[in-house]
Amino acid sequence: MVLTVGLVLSLSCGFVTATINYITPSLGLNQSLEQSWAEYSPYYPASEYTAPPDGCSVVQLQRDGAHYPKKSDGKSIMNSVEQLQGAKSFNGSEYEFLTNFTYSLGTDDLVSYGAAQSYDAGQLHYTRYASLLSETMMPFVRASDSERVVDSALNWTAGFAFASNNQYAPVLSVIIDQSTNDTLDDNMCPNVGTSDDETEDWADVFAPAIADRINAAAPGAKLSNSDVVNIMTLCPLETVANEAPSPFCDLFTSDEFASFEYYGDLDNYYGNGYGQQLGPVQGVGYVNELLARLTGQPVQDETQTNHTLDSSPTTFPMNLTFYADFSHDSEMISIISALGLFAQPHALDTTQPNTLRTWQVSKMVPFSGRLTTEKLSCTAEGETGEYVRILVNDAVQSMYFCGDTGNGLCALDDFVESQEYARLNGEGDWALCTD
Structure with a gap:
């Protein structure tokens, strides 16, 4: 099976059922609110995990856990908070905390809650896939060279070792330098566009009313649309950092957070997803590595793969039962798009959300989110053979593009054939990254 988003697991296995007790602490907020924070949402299963059909065996990727904001984002957030604190007065008890508030978030690093999320994930994956393991079949683990991803x-x-009573203690075998060819980071396409226009368009729709309301309660603050977005972002970031509800959450309604979630959906869709011409191509290298693992054939790729690493059995072993890769949410979005998952019949509207959209990044790449690819040897629909099933945060994905008959299964050969975009190195898009 193979995962995507920070952690990448790839397995070829037998399935066992088991339960596990999670230790990640509660954040003390309504779950529906936490699930409206887009890519800042804490991990949650998008669906209950279901075992493959009877007679199948299984094959598994994950994102970094909850962390502090990036340096540039943190600076923007801090400036917006200072703008709000510059108000002449505050009208409303929900604003009282601002008189003594000091911004204290760090930069980039994993927070304790994020570490617990990853630890829990390791326990879960051991418990779920223990039958894949033996003394000679240990998980092979890679990570992109970012401190929070490595952590x-x-x-x-x-967590994996703990759940196995230290019978199986996997090690981090490969850390891929992000300044070089790296399939676990979106750093090799300098000509890629941004989602700035699309997110600004949506902010112009939903943020003015919020800014007017807060500016009326905090005369002199003069918050802009971008200030509103920055301050809303503090709700999830402070909550996961402090493992307690942030007072900034009380400044906004659930409907306003639904608009915030759509802001994140647009940011990812037009940043690394289908709305960005050079978004999906940044996931091609990883998809080609996945195809190699599924088929047992050497990696065939001319995009961002590291040929030195991928040609060595030490740094890219083949025919193992379990692979785990750790990456970033943005790269996971590119991988999801390169695979053809969560495709929308129409581009996301920048002026009005489609409530029926499947592109919701809180369900795709929450903190510690996972994309899992299972390789199954089984009898399905009366045919015995090898099949592929993909899950995103435990939700089985419909793969119409390779003949999914409704149970999420595609024949392995059909799945490989369906990945023509990756097999053809992005069909010319990769050249546009640097031309």
Whole structure:
């Protein structure tokens, strides 16, 4: 099976059922609110995990856990908070905390809650896929060379070892330098566009009413649309950092957070997803590595793969039962799009959300989100053979593009054939990254 988003697991296995007790602490907020924070949402299963059909055996990727904001984002957030605190007065008890508030979030690093998320994930994956393992069949673990991604991987291996009573203690075998060819980071396409226009268009729709309301309650603050977005972002970031509800959450309604969630959906769709011409191509290298693992054939790719690493059995072994890769949410979005998952019949509207859309990043790449690819040897629809099933945060994905008959299964050969975009190195898009 193979996962995507920070952690990548790839397995070829037998299935066992088991339960596990999670230790990640509660954040103390309504779950529906936490699930409206787009890519800042804490991990939650998008569906209850279901075992493959009877007679099948299984094959498994994950994102970094909850962390502090990036340096540039943190600076923007801090400036917006200072703008709000510059108000002449505050009208309403929900604003009282601002008189003594000091911004204290760090930069980039994994927070304790994020470490616990990854540790829990390691326990879960051992419990779910223990039958894949033996003394000679240990998980092979890679991570992109970002401190929080590496820390996520190490916490995952610790949780995995703990759940097995240290019978199986996987190690982080490969850390891929992000300044070089790296299929676990979106750093090799300098010509890629941004989602700035699309997110600004949506902010112009939903943020003015919020800014007017807060500016009326905090005269002199003069918040802009971008200030509103920055301050809303503090709700999830402070909540996961402090493992307690942030007072900034009380400044906004659930409907306003639904608009915030759509802001994140647009950001990812037009940043690394289908709405960005050079978004999906940044996931092609990983998809080609996945195809190699599924078929047992050497990696065939001319995009962002590291040929030195991928040609060595030490740094890219083949025919193992379990692979785990750790990456970033943006790269996972590119991988999801390169695979053809969560495709929308129409581009996301920047002026009005489609409530029936499947593109909701809180269900795709929450903190510690997972994309899992299972390789199954089984009898399905009366045919015995090898099949592929993909799950995103435990929700089985419909793969119409390779003949999914309704149970999420595609024949392995049909799945490989369906990945023509990756097999053809992005059909010319990769050249546009640098031309």
